[in-house]
Amino acid sequence: MPRVFVQGSPVGHYPRHAPEAGRGTVRRITETGEEVLHKSCRDVTEFGPDLAALIDDMFLTMYVAEGAGLAANQVGIGLRLFVYDCPDDDGVRHVGHIVNPVLDAPVRGRRLLDEDEGCLSVPGAVMAVPRPERAVVRGQDRNGDPLVIEGTGYFARCLAHETDHTHGHVYLDRLSRRDRKDALRQMTDRRDEVFARRAARAVELGRP
Template sequence: MIREIITYPNKLLRTKSKDVEVFNEELHTLLDDMYETMISAKGVGLAAIQVAVPLNILIINIPNEEDIQDKNELIEAINPKITHKDGVQVYQEGCLSVPGYYEDITRANHIIVEYFNRFGEKQVMETEGFLAVAWQHEMEHLEGHVFIENLSFTKRQKFEKEWKRKLKEKK
């Protein structure tokens, strides 16, 4: 089922998500819904809070060389924690909760993440580049943050002004 993606400045996006304690059918349904929602919105990652569920759950599905998002490559991460990060990279990011806005964001280039899969089995992933960016972006959502908070003061002010104007035009 495709769920509604909440957008900035919805206050729910500022909610710190809670750890998942039960790995059951309800969790599997949420993960399946999140995948359908992310694919229909043409995203590469989605945190549960973006569909108004404040749990430490995220999914990532990076397109392959043919620009296809292979479901076999889907990462479903429950209660993820970054245990190591180093290096620096700048990547132009966008967000399904801030549609139509893109900006260069500085992140760690190399990370190691520990998490659980949908069956409660512990996983460890070491990655770099775009996948590391996606992990860090989605994990910020779990902490109640949106990528625009990484902007400089001036860029953030400009964004807020443009965003408010855009929201008024929609009404």
């Protein structure tokens, strides 16, 4: 079985970081509580160099923050778009972007996996969140061509999590009040450590 899928298609080999990151600039990651994270994003209607440049920046920003996915509103842009570089539970790597994503409604009775989840906009916090074991997201690529991405396990979690962002939801919204308070406490305790690690990673990637 292929070990890497790019935009949903198998490839024979692939670099450690998506080539887009080499063209990108690091952007500031928004944090929970900022308005752009908590309202629905606009559809992307213009496909061109500005969108391509945003995708490049998002890939690099995601790698600096050591994330598996990043939505546009996490860099302050209220557009329906996310990038990802994420393994599934079989260790297969999935890399790509999806514009105007729509998550298929889960099949009735589909098993939920209640596993740990974090978010670059809630730095340092990790909580168990139930998500379907399989996800299908439909949208477009940077050129406006139709795209369908399927994932299982951890990659399905990533697809659902990032699509949530485009609707103005962070994973804290799926937690009980008590668990949400716990997550925010973790964020307070670990935020400085996370930011120090991101700064070191930016230097490592040559983008301080």
